[in-house]
Amino acid sequence: MIERQSKQRILILGGSGFIGHALYKELFPYFDVHGTYCKQEGTFSENKVFHHHCVEKDSMFLLLNKLRPTVIISAIKGDYDRQIEAHCQIVEYALLNQKCRILYISSSEVFDAKWRHPSYETDEPLSESTLGRFKISVEKLLLENIPSQTTIIRLPIVxxxxxxxxxxxxxxxxxxxxxxxxxxxxxxATTINKVCQQIHYIINRSVLGIYHLTSxxxxxxxxxxxxxxxxxxxxxxxxxxxxxxxxxxxxxLLPKKNKMPxxxxxxxxxxxxxxxxxxxxxxxx
The missing domain is CATH 3.90.25 (UDP-galactose 4-epimerase; domain 1)
Structure with a gap:
């Protein structure tokens, strides 16, 4: 019988999405896991650990203070300006709760202006796309304000x-x-099963920094x-x-220093x- 690590309450922002829901299924047997959904009302509304939250209109800080997570995995989608505001509220919560860790799901788009070579976690991001520049801005927000509580997870095609x-x-x-x-x-590239295993490892080991979870x-x-x-x-x-x-x-994306076992x-x-x-x-x- 699996024993849950009850001291860890994990909140997956975007828990109804492809990556978020796979993470929920991976982590739920081991931790007190909660997730958010916005549009899939019928699928998740009856699940007591899923909470309706739309980044465009709901307060992130109120949600965090209600659930009091010790680990926040951010895989949300939506309007970029409102996402930035939501992550500012995540930073505010983390500064008040310094044992809380933040895992931000980023992507290879942060390097889409560097197309001549593969990119490593030690490289400076540079992007020409709207998505890439947005991802960079959230990464910087977290790393500049709560570096000792942040793990950046960059993914290739999953x-x-x-x-x-x-x-x-x-x-x-x-x-x-x-x-x-x-x-x-x-x-x-990678697979969703491997990403979930790797993030499970990162949570268990309290790993911080920038990780390229890729082949x-x-x-x-x-x-x-x-x-x-x-x-x-x-x-x-x-x-x-x-x-x-x-x-x-x-x-x-390739890992250089921060490699998985x-x-x-x-x-x-x-x-x-x-x-x-x-x-x-x-x-x-």
Whole structure:
């Protein structure tokens, strides 16, 4: 029988999303876990540990003072200005509750202006996109105000049997529809199961700093999805090659100093294997 670590109350902001809900299922047997949802009223409203909260109109500080979490995992979406305001309130709460830790889910977009090489956690972020600049601003807000309570988790593309990207690929295979691939783009990747295991480890070990939770090797975007497709079955979608430039570019996160233990690492070959599992086999498990 699993014993919950009752002293740790974890609040997953965005607990109804793809990453947030997977984290909830991973952590719930071990901790006192709560989550937030905004739109999926019927799915989560009857679950007593899920709380209705929309970043555009609800007070984050009131929610935090009501639940008193010791770990906050931020995976929320919504209006960028309101998200910034919400994270300012998270900082305010953390300064008043200095045993509380913040895990912020960031992404490779913080390096989208650095496309000539892979990016490490020791590199200075630089972005040309609205999303990337927003992610950088939240990272800086947390690291400048509560560095001793903050863990930044940067993710590459997150795959796995139930991931949006693989669901879309399977739909394109079934309907012989167009699926875009980027032949000149080198990426890293991971799976939702591995991300959940790694974040569980980070919580257990009270790890702080910046972490790139990604594969330890790289692959061309087109090669990755063609290989996954070949393992799913004999049918293929209509692959549409998209060239954003004539040069090879990188959207690849790699760890340098802050590496996971070997048992918590993942390779591209493992990402491919997990992402191409038969749906019926997964449901039985």
């Amino acid at each position: 795959l796995g049997i139930n991931s949006p990207a693989i669901f879309h690929l399977r739909q394109c295979i079934r309907h012989k529809a167009t699926f875009e691939v980027f032949p000149n783009l080198v990426i890293t 330890n090797d790289m692959v061309h975007h087109e090669d990755l999805f063609r290989e996954i497709t070949s393992k799913i079955g004999d049918n293929i979608p209509i692959f549409k090659s998209v060239f954003t430039s004539n040069e090879v570019s990188y959207s690849a 070997k048992g918590n690492q993942i390779s591209i070959s493992e990402v491919i294997e997990e992402s191409s599992l038969n749906e019926e086999i997964v449901s039985i498990k």
